[in-house]
Amino acid sequence: MKRIRDFFTSWEFFLVVLLAVVCAVFYYVDAGRVAAGISRRPVFYFANVVRSMRPYFLYSFMTLGMMLILAMGDIDISVGAIGTLSVVTLGVTYNNLAVIGGMSGPVALTLSLMACLFVGCVCGAVNGFLCTRFKELFSMIITLATQLFFRGFSYLIIGGETLTFKDPTFRSLSALNKLIDVGGVKVPVSLPVFLVFAIIFFVWLHMTGNGRKIFAIGTNRSATYYSGVQTDKIKFWCFVIAGLMSAVTGIFFVGNSSSSVKADIMDGYHMYAIAAAVLGGFSTDGGKGSVIGAAISLVIFGVVKFGLGTLFGFADSAVNLSVGVILILSVLVPNLIEDWRNARRVARRRAETVAHNS
Amino acid sequence: MSEYILELNGITKIFPGVKALDNVHFNLKAGEIHALAGENGAGKSTFIKVITGAHQPDGGEIILNGEKVVMSDPIIAQERGIAAIYQHAASYPDLSVAENIFAGHEYKIGPFIDWGKMNREAKKLLEAVDADFSPTASVGSLSVAQQQLVEIAKALSMNAKILIMDEPTAALSQREAEALYKIALRLRDQGTGIILISHRFEDMYGLAERVTVFRDAQYIGTWNLHEVEQSFLIHQMVGRDISQLYPKKETETGEELLRLENLSRTGFFRDVNITVKAGEIVGLTGLVGAGRTEVMEAVFGVHQPDSGKIIFRGEEIHAHTPTQMMAKGLGYLPEDRQKDGLLLQWSINHNISLPVMAQECQNGIFISATKERQLSDGMKDLLAIKAPDTDTLTGALSGGNQQKVVVAKQLAANPKMIILDEPTKGVDVGSKAAIYEIMSDLASQGLGILMISSELPEVINMSDRIYVMSEGKITAEFTDTKSLTQEIILNAAMPKAKAAS
Structure with missing residues (x-):
């Protein structure tokens, strides 16, 4: 009984309802447009929505990394810059090995991809080292600084240039941009890859002792430390993983737009990652959140952007506005509910006391 | 008008899950030092917060100078002449003594602070409390005793008629404590009513005329100190014979x-x-x-x-x-x-298992809810932790039961x-x-x-x-x-x- 109630009052359930409501609204608007003759055929149907989600699943890998950081009560706003530096590394390494060095394409690409992932980890390690070594500094300030540093480093490497890739082997990365057929529905390659990662993260965060400790750090770092948990070690590795996920995002980014890479790409990606994680139930205070919630949130954002963009013809900036509204509501509503519950509890006790005293 | 400058009748304060004050009474005369005694957790601190307006009572009335008042805000209490000094005094350690004394009621010329006047007035107040440091010194550089003098000077600057001293001597040496007592007695003779909270019986007997005892959030009684023995007071505070x-x-x-x-x-x-x-x-x-x-x-x-x-x-x-x-x-x-x-937002169960997660509560890398439950249920029985079950959040427990959970965390690792x-x-x-x-x-x-x-x-x-x-x-x-x-x-x-x- 309690389990059933817990399920229906859970945040994930609320997100599913929100998603259903959003879909229903868009579906009827779409049908209305067809009926009124504004558009010739419906655009808001499953296969089309899934296909169009491609760009939004770029953020998804970063969101997974961001979840770890938020669960510990920290924040990492350098993830976009890490992605950029990883991608720049990927491109520059490949150009030097294959185009200038004459190494065979596939070998060079493999090495470049490894370098890309490695740089992501190194950047994460820099964040992790600074955040565990200088505990009196907020991770927001540290990663703000490292964000500027990583992006600046990208400029240092390629300047204001645009890296272009005409090499056919390198362009094979655009396979990551393809749609593949899963049970009759064409989905972007990033979707099944994301699902695999999401399952790994779900098991890690919610089913292993190590994951429990990550939430413990975000709930009360000091008490967790006194419980004999190696808080610094865990925090360091979480930042490394967040860096790695940024590099993964970077690889998919190249797949999406393999023709050009500049030092200012992926700017602001950290905001989308934070937004999806926060809507998914993670809090900057740390200690809570669920992988499933974050995954549903990614879908919600994707659907909202698609719907507003194609059905209502909103520009991207206006779509961002709606994402902002959803985010603020998602933070406010649970707080209001909690306040209301507390007030009710106090009122109940007060009533008991009055009854007892009289 | 009654002889009391402050009366509190039937004060009740409820926090989610716990009754911190249950129908307690207290009164204070002008020119009197009135001790408030009780064990830790008896409700003294909550009571002080009700007087200073930091907490709103859920029942009862506060009568100040014969007039029923509502202390809806600490600022209102300050304006009505109530000031408090605590064991750890410093409010703004990085600001100067004068800034601390006049924090919130600075002397101003237009929108600007009148530094000259503020420092001069601060100097006068410091002299009144026998302080030997400059009003421009940074408060963080002072000793705890000196910081308390700053707090008293601050109380004087607001013309406090009621001064609350909450364990003021706990961090002081004997000599510093005696100096503080001298000032307290002088303020009393000038007509200030002082509420003294101290765990030291010698403080109470040396300074106060009357004592009120709270126990487990309840009012126990008020006595003239020269009429009661120390052992009687202990019995009132503890509620039973202390030898047990x-x-x-x-x-x-x-x-x-x-x-x-x-x-x-x-x-x-x-x-x-x-x-x-x-x-x-x-x-x-x-x-x-x-x-x-x-x-x-x-x-x-x-x-x-x-x-x-x-x-x-x-x-x-x-x-x-x-x-x-x-x-x-x-x-x-x-x-x-x-x-x-403790992780107060976490259950008893999850708190106890945290230190021994890998050793006791996992199958491989996966958490075993069964093993976890066995461990924490065993500890709950062993230490008689009072809670409906081990899913209860530790933040909802009483201090004593919270401490038992912390002990359980240690014992789980077989130390x-x-x-x-x-x-x-x-x-x-x-x-x-x-x-x-x-x-x-x-x-x-x-x-x-x-x-x-x-x-x-x-x-x-x-x-x-x-x-x-x-x-x-x-x-x-x-x-x-x-x-x-x-x-x-x-x-x-x-x-x-x-x-x-």
Whole structure:
């Protein structure tokens, strides 16, 4: 009984309802447009929505990394810059090995991809080292600084240039941009890859002792430390993983737009990652959140952007506005509910006391 | 108009899950010092917060100068002449003395602060409290005693008619405390009503005319101090005979578990030698700030000592961490239970399993809910933790039961020795006795226990051996605790230079 109630009052359930409501609204608007003759055929149907989600699943890998950081009560706003530096590394390494060095394409690409992932980890390690070594500094300030540093480093490497890739082997990365057929529905390659990662993260965060400790750090770092948990070690590795996920995002980014890479790409990606994680139930205070919630949130954002963009013809900036509204509501509503519950509890006790005293 | 400047009748305060004040009364005359006594957790602090407007009572009335008032805000209480000074005074350590005194009611010329006038007025107020420091000094650079003078000057600057002193002498030396008393008496003679909270009976008897006792959030009574004995007051505060409080069993001591040889950490402690044997309860006492917690944190690996040896169970320990020390069989109960001991938003179950996750509660890398539940249910029964079940959040428990959960966390790891830092701080009387009983049981099962405590009665009655620290050094060791008195220990705990002068 309690389990059933817990399920229906859970945040994930609320997100599913929100998603259903959003879909229903868009579906009827779409049908209305067809009926009124504004558009010739419906655009808001499953296969089309899934296909169009491609760009939004770029953020998804970063969101997974961001979840770890938020669960510990920290924040990492350098993830976009890490992605950029990883991608720049990927491109520059490949150009030097294959185009200038004459190494065979596939070998060079493999090495470049490894370098890309490695740089992501190194950047994460820099964040992790600074955040565990200088505990009196907020991770927001540290990663703000490292964000500027990583992006600046990208400029240092390629300047204001645009890296272009005409090499056919390198362009094979655009396979990551393809749609593949899963049970009759064409989905972007990033979707099944994301699902695999999401399952790994779900098991890690919610089913292993190590994951429990990550939430413990975000709930009360000091008490967790006194419980004999190696808080610094865990925090360091979480930042490394967040860096790695940024590099993964970077690889998919190249797949999406393999023709050009500049030092200012992926700017602001950290905001989308934070937004999806926060809507998914993670809090900057740390200690809570669920992988499933974050995954549903990614879908919600994707659907909202698609719907507003194609059905209502909103520009991207206006779509961002709606994402902002959803985010603020998602933070406010649970707080209001909690306040209301507390007030009710106090009122109940007060009533008991009055009854007892009289 | 009645003879009282302040009356509180039938005050009730409820927090989610706990009744902090239950229908309590209090009154204060002008030119009177009225002591408020009770065990930790009796509701004194909450009561003070009701008077100063920090908490709104859920029932009862406050009558100030014959007029019923609602203290909806600390600022209103201040404007009506109520001021409070606390054990740890400094409000803004980075600001100057004058800025602290006039914080919130600065002298201004237009929108700008009138520094000249503010410093001049601050100087006058400082003279009134016998302070010998400049109004432009930074408050953070002052001693605790000097900071308290700043707080009193601040109270005077607001023409406080009612002054609340909450454990003002707890962090002071004897001489500093006496200076503070002199000022309190002078203010009283000038017509200020003073509410004094102190755990020291000598303070109460030396200063106050009347005493009101709270116990477990209830009003017990008000007496003229010269008419009641100290033992009578203790009985009122504790609610039963005090001898039952300490169920210390005689135990045989076994092998040596911990030996500290000339352990030093610059600026905190030096040349500390301590031993703890199996089956022994060793008390480590001294004034606040004597370095007791720092020594034990060095043993547990929170900080590294600069020199000296730590030998734990026959093995010399170097460059260690809490994780390693727990694995070697040492448990540590931190002083600040809410900050360092528990994850208050987590259940009893998850708190107990956290330190032993990998060892006791996992199948491979996966959490086993069954094993976790077995462990915490067992601990709940063993330590008689009062809660409906182990899914109860620790934040909803009473202080005593929270402390039991912290003890359970240590015991889950099967330690050979545990360090308890102020184990009964903020714990109500009933739970105190329960915690002493647990300590006694553990010692008789062969655990070594080191208890850091400022409460001398518990140190004297629970310890087999007592070390006293003062200014970072061990100043005395007592092996015969039967004939010991609080005075002997206090004498050893007093800083020598100041005591001599």
